[in-house]
Amino acid sequence: MMRSILIVALLGACGHRAPRPRELDTLDNLRRTPDANAAAKRSPDLVKEADRLETRSHNSWKDNELEDSRRDALLGWIKLKTAIAVWQQDQAKHRIEVADADLAKTEKEYARVAKDLATLNEEIALLEKLGKAKSSAEVERIKAEQEKQKLAGELAKQQQRGDSQTKLSNAELALKTADTVDAKQYASADYQAAVDLIERARTEIKDGNYTAATTSADQAKQKAEAATAAAKPEYMKATEAKDRKARDEALGKDAAALAGITVRLDKKGDVTRLVLTYSNAFKAHTTQITAGKESVLDGVAELLKKYPSYPVQIIGHTDTKGKSELLVVSQARAQAVYDALVSRGVDAKRFVVSGVGGEQPIGDNRTQKGRDANNRVEMVFLYQ
Numbered sequence: 001m002m003r004s005i006l007i008v009a010l011l012g013a014c015g016h017r018a019p020r021p022r023e024l025d026t027l028d029n030l031r032r033t034p035d036a037n038a039a040a041k042r043s044p045d046l047v048k049e050a051d052r053l054e055t056r057s058h059n060s061w062k063d064n065e066l067e068d069s070r071r072d073a074l075l076g077w078i079k080l081k082t083a084i085a086v087w088q089q090d091q092a093k094h095r096i097e098v099a100d101a102d103l104a105k106t107e108k109e110y111a112r113v114a115k116d117l118a119t120l121n122e123e124i125a126l127l128e129k130l131g132k133a134k135s136s137a138e139v140e141r142i143k144a145e146q147e148k149q150k151l152a153g154e155l156a157k158q159q160q161r162g163d164s165q166t167k168l169s170n171a172e173l174a175l176k177t178a179d180t181v182d183a184k185q186y187a188s189a190d191y192q193a194a195v196d197l198i199e200r201a202r203t204e205i206k207d208g209n210y211t212a213a214t215t216s217a218d219q220a221k222q223k224a225e226a227a228t229a230a231a232k233p234e235y236m237k238a239t240e241a242k243d244r245k246a247r248d249e250a251l252g253k254d255a256a257a258l259a260g261i262t263v264r265l266d267k268k269g270d271v272t273r274l275v276l277t278y279s280n281a282f283k284a285h286t287t288q289i290t291a292g293k294e295s296v297l298d299g300v301a302e303l304l305k306k307y308p309s310y311p312v313q314i315i316g317h318t319d320t321k322g323k324s325e326l327l328v329v330s331q332a333r334a335q336a337v338y339d340a341l342v343s344r345g346v347d348a349k350r351f352v353v354s355g356v357g358g359e360q361p362i363g364d365n366r367t368q369k370g371r372d373a374n375n376r377v378e379m380v381f382l383y384q
Contacts, residue, residue: 167217174224260296330355
């Protein structure tokens with residue numbers, strides 16, 4: 001850290017500016033996208049906050065405050081991504097509403113065709129009666145029969161067209177449903193097959209090949225439904241992962257804002273540990289929280305209640321003096337913090353309480369400053 005500060009100071013002294021942070025470039029690029037502009041109308045407060053953080057990050061970079069610039073850019077990116085996700089969810093709902101409207105329109109068209117069919121049937125029946133009544137006029141009878149056959153043929157053709165169009169609409173609705181779970185990405189083979197079959201059905205209807213169009217539309221609907229079924233678990237998994245990541249990032253941000261607490265992030269494989277260090281709350285070899293220091297735990301308790309799904313380890317630590325008592329002291333310190341948090345309304349079942357004595361120092365036990373740092377309690381949020 002001192003080396004970074006020295007480098008920034010030297011750069012400032014020489015009149016040179018540090019390279020623009022990659023996080024700021026990422027935020028700038030995302031803000032210029034059409035989705036970001038659309039999200040600004042849907043979630044103006046989130047986007048306004050993202051813009052404010054972007055400006056602050058840019059100013060921090062100009063002032064060679066790189067850590068502040070990166071942090072503000074990352075927080076702005078989170079705000080902007082959240083606003084875009086809300087807008088995209090609205091778009092998905094709109095697409096479903098349009099599909100429902102298209103289906104209703106098709107059903108209305110089908111009803112109209114059915115009504116026309118009934119009218120034609122009545123006309124045919126009337127022609128038949130007229131033909132019998134004019135049995136003496138053979139020419140008229142033949143003409144009526146020919147007209148009847150013509151109308152029947154046209155009616156059958158219209159009915160076939162209506163049936164094939166209804167099948168096509170059902171297939172298109174099934175494809176739109178597949179779009180809501182991003183089947184194009186997660187079930188690309190079935191999705192593309194449905195798209196191709198729908199296009200084939202449209203061509204067949206245009207060419208008057210209604211029987212083939214009905215078959216193609218039925219197959220397209222089956223493929224679209226298969227794509228939806230295959231994509232939905234992956235889509236839900238991806239959505240949950242995004243939500244979980246956003247929640248983890250929000251937890252880290254809120255934890256960093258707590259007064260009297262220092263925060264660090266440890267990653268080991270798939271497990272991430274967000275460590276909240278409660279320092280200067282215990283004098284050497286004591287297990288009672290120092291007077292005036294308990295108020296720090298008010299903010300910690302509110303954080304725990306705001307994010308109730310995370311399991312938390314409470315780990316007590318000591319310096320290395322008085323080796324025979326270290327483990328007992330550290331355990332008692334962890335228990336004192338546990339009792340304080342539970343008394344503030346935090347669910348006791350979430351905690352695992354332990355003490356490790358002086359086995360995990362963060363300071364030099366040969367100095368008073370180092371020993372003060374080592375006399376601490378850590379509250380560890382675990383997530384994957």
